[in-house]
Amino acid sequence: MQRIGVFVCWCGSNIAATVDVQRVADAVRSEPGVVFSVDYQYMCSQAGQSMIVDAVKEHQLTGLVICSCSPRMHESTFRKTAQLAGINPYMVEIANIREQCSWVHKDIFIGTQKAITLAKAAIAKVNLNTPLTSGESKVTKRALVIGGGIAGIQSALDIADAGFPVDLVEKEATIGGKMAQLDKTFPTLDCAACILTPKMVDVAQHENIRIISHAQVEEVGGFVGNFHVKIRKKARFVDESICTGCGLCTEKCPQKKVPNAFNLNMDHHRAIYIPFAQAVPKVAIIDPDYCSMLKNGKCGVCAKVCSVGAIDYQQKDEIIEEDYGAIVTATGYNPISLEKYDEYAYSLSKDVITSLEFERLTNAAGPTQGHLIRPSDGKQPHTIVFVQCVGSRCAANAEKGKEYCSKICCMYTAKHAMLVRDKYPDTEVYVFYIDVRTPGKSFDEFYRRAVEEYGVHYIKGMVGKVIPEGNTLKVQASDLLMNKQLHIDADLVVLAAAIEPDRSARPLATMLTASMDTNDFFTEAHPKLRPVESPTAGIFLSGTCQGPKDIPETVSQASAAAAKVIGLLCKNTLKGNPCVAVSDEMMCNGCSSCANVCPYGAITYESKEFRMPDRTTRMRRVAKVNPAVCQGCGCCTVACPSGAMDLDGFKNQQIMAEVDAICK
Amino acid sequence: MxxxxxxxxxxxxxxxxxxxxxxxxxxxxxxxxxSYPADIKIIRVPCSCRVNPTFILRAFQRGADGVILCGCHPGDCHYTSGNYYTRRRMTLLFSMMNYLGIEKERTRVEWVSAAEGAKFAAVMQDFAQTVAALGESKRLEDLRCKQ
Incomplete structure (x- = not known):
């Protein structure tokens, strides 16, 4: 028989306001196994914890029930307390009487009744708990960073600087991500390339970093400390180890009409190309959709001009398999597709562009060498209209757009407007906004400069329609403060499109078994206290794959994720989850039902000798669970037809005891 | 009190x-x-696939009026495929509920993600209402279990 202590937490007034904690403590005192119960203001505090330790010693407790907040919050805290008191940490059960009781029920009578029931269920479970010890597993001291934008770069550099090898996987031919496409950065107006490219070079030269570009993660297996990852490095038809990046092939290739994705298809490059001048790795790549040699075997000019013989038309995709201890996701974002936004005439007129296209237009390395001209006729625009929140902050039930604020648009639009007025002072610039949100450091000062010093016309209101008419774009809008309709003849309209997670994030999350929210942003383990970790152990989040953020925030999150990775990789061994499946070999008949449903392949079979009642022996095939591989989902326990399989920590008996206690 | x-x-x-x-x-x-009705008492399981159909029958036997099973959305299971097994097992079990004499509406499977607090509350509201409208479930109740 267990000797159980019940500890009811007030959580200040969080629980005590809607649950009569004293009554709960009194009501459970007569439950089977309970020898002690008490309530206290803050169980998780130092005083609360030492109260638990003292009670264990005084009453020789063997099991603890803590009626408090969610086990997702403090289960590990109280398990440590139990260990401190000298009992097995898995002899602790939490009755969640805050999140699932006091916070959702207003009536004190109902709340108290429910809290008592929940406490009784936890007591019923603890009565059947057994001490569990976790197995240990080794940590592979190598990290994988998925995504080579500024987030991935920063995480990789920080982890590598701590002395651990890092593989940086990038799906494009070069690292750099979105930041490489930007012109200037707010609020300091230093050029993006000037601050990013030195970092890219650092990555390339770092002895601990291996860049795997033009590659995608295909398969992820294993668990924290021991991930096994398969990466497909796609053929670029150029030998990376030989190519010097001289660029001669990219000048001689006869196929000139390949849309330049780096410049958002506003100009063209050859079929063999280097994405941009500062690309890392600076190695040419052939686009197989356009190369005539790869398509119909005729040409071969690049191979002829290459002085080092790096061109390899026979190159095949390569599969790289590696073990990692930790994985950082830094898959980044994309502006949403504006197909459904015909009211802004994005698909009707070349002179309606997105903000990212505007970045390329004003970038000195862009398709126009930094001259701001209309894409349609190459003339300089004299009236520019910026439209904010295109697809951001939409109603939840709207048929298009995102519910969230994309966070960066207010600032980059202020930057664009300011840059235009600075370079071309005779240009009229209008910005239509719902709200201007500038909560960052030096952000509001920056925005006010755009309005006060640079004379940008900020108008509160949304643009209703853009109609291309001849050479001009007729913009119909409303000014909400003046309460009047506006008609502006614009030369250029720039849409601040909402940002959304990259499409590769969803399949990646499935492979990593990391959870995502409804917008496909990765969810964090705790929104406030564990913002850079995924709830899945060993997966860390870096940059905009977790939510919209600007460069300073991205860099700080990337470093934070790196710090967490370093903390993990510093350990030699990890304690595993002891709640794993166990098979009763006396009941097992070796039918393989359990192995068929196990997603981890943790179940194997072995032949074992059993003594029969007539004193003979017989060989039987029985299931055996590898506790290092088992993750404890419990799928096998239900599949087992003979009831041999059970899950430690969530045994059939324990769950049924909870059911019984609740239904009483 | x-x-x-x-x-x-x-x-x-x-x-x-x-x-x-x-x-x-x-x-x-x-x-x-x-807020949602206090009649809902939650049992934590590692994965929805841990729920043995016998647990659900046991609940009805011990006097439960409704049982709801919540898991990750299909495709989002923390254990990759657990909820697919849940879906199949429960489809099979629920198809036999009427035969057992228990209204099928007393059982339900819902997918609620970690980000869907509002959905959780709404689902529980709705389920509690449905079960309350059906009244007490006595068909499987084992009186020997009552004190």
Whole structure:
């Protein structure tokens, strides 16, 4: 028989306001196994914890029930307390009487009744708990960073600087991500390339970093400390180890009409190309959709001009398999597709562009060498209209757009407007906004400069329609403060499109078994206290794959994720989850039902000798669970037809005891 | 404290929630103070696939009026494929509920992610209402279990 202590937490007034904690403590005192119960203001505090330790010693407790907040919050805290008191940490059960009781029920009578029931269920479970010890597993001291934008770069550099090898996987031919496409950065107006490219070079030269570009993660297996990852490095038809990046092939290739994705298809490059001048790795790549040699075997000019013989038309995709201890996701974002936004005439007129296209237009390395001209006729625009929140902050039930604020648009639009007025002072610039949100450091000062010093016309209101008419774009809008309709003849309209997670994030999350929210942003383990970790152990989040953020925030999150990775990789061994499946070999008949449903392949079979009642022996095939591989989902326990399989920590008996206690 | 002597029927509802999505969704409902009936009592399981159909029958045997099972959305299971097994097992079990004499509406499977606190509260509201409207479930109740 267990000797159980019940500890009811007030959580200040969080629980005590809607649950009569004293009554709960009194009501459970007569439950089977309970020898002690008490309530206290803050169980998780130092005083609360030492109260638990003292009670264990005084009453020789063997099991603890803590009626408090969610086990997702403090289960590990109280398990440590139990260990401190000298009992097995898995002899602790939490009755969640805050999140699932006091916070959702207003009536004190109902709340108290429910809290008592929940406490009784936890007591019923603890009565059947057994001490569990976790197995240990080794940590592979190598990290994988998925995504080579500024987030991935920063995480990789920080982890590598701590002395651990890092593989940086990038799906494009070069690292750099979105930041490489930007012109200037707010609020300091230093050029993006000037601050990013030195970092890219650092990555390339770092002895601990291996860049795997033009590659995608295909398969992820294993668990924290021991991930096994398969990466497909796609053929670029150029030998990376030989190519010097001289660029001669990219000048001689006869196929000139390949849309330049780096410049958002506003100009063209050859079929063999280097994405941009500062690309890392600076190695040419052939686009197989356009190369005539790869398509119909005729040409071969690049191979002829290459002085080092790096061109390899026979190159095949390569599969790289590696073990990692930790994985950082830094898959980044994309502006949403504006197909459904015909009211802004994005698909009707070349002179309606997105903000990212505007970045390329004003970038000195862009398709126009930094001259701001209309894409349609190459003339300089004299009236520019910026439209904010295109697809951001939409109603939840709207048929298009995102519910969230994309966070960066207010600032980059202020930057664009300011840059235009600075370079071309005779240009009229209008910005239509719902709200201007500038909560960052030096952000509001920056925005006010755009309005006060640079004379940008900020108008509160949304643009209703853009109609291309001849050479001009007729913009119909409303000014909400003046309460009047506006008609502006614009030369250029720039849409601040909402940002959304990259499409590769969803399949990646499935492979990593990391959870995502409804917008496909990765969810964090705790929104406030564990913002850079995924709830899945060993997966860390870096940059905009977790939510919209600007460069300073991205860099700080990337470093934070790196710090967490370093903390993990510093350990030699990890304690595993002891709640794993166990098979009763006396009941097992070796039918393989359990192995068929196990997603981890943790179940194997072995032949074992059993003594029969007539004193003979017989060989039987029985299931055996590898506790290092088992993750404890419990799928096998239900599949087992003979009831041999059970899950430690969530045994059939324990769950049924909870059911019984609740239904009483 | 005075015991509230109303004759209003309060159903007993057991909710099995998977640790990674639905239990976290329930926590989020709590964080956002989204109320739902107190008749719902949650049992935490590692994955919805841990729920043996016998647990559900046991609940009805012990006097539950409704049982709801919540897991991660299909494709989002923390254990990759657990909820697919849940879906199949429960489809099979629920198809036999009427035969057992228990209204099928007393059982339900819902997918609630960790980000869907509002959905959790809404689902529980709705389920509790449905079960309350059906009244007490006596068909499987084992009187020997009653004290």
């Amino acid at each position: 005075q015991i509230n002597n109303t004759t209003e029927f309060r159903p007993k509802i057991v909710a099995f929630c998977c640790n990674w999505c639905s239990y976290a969704g329930a926590d989020l409902a709590g964080n956002n103070r989204l």
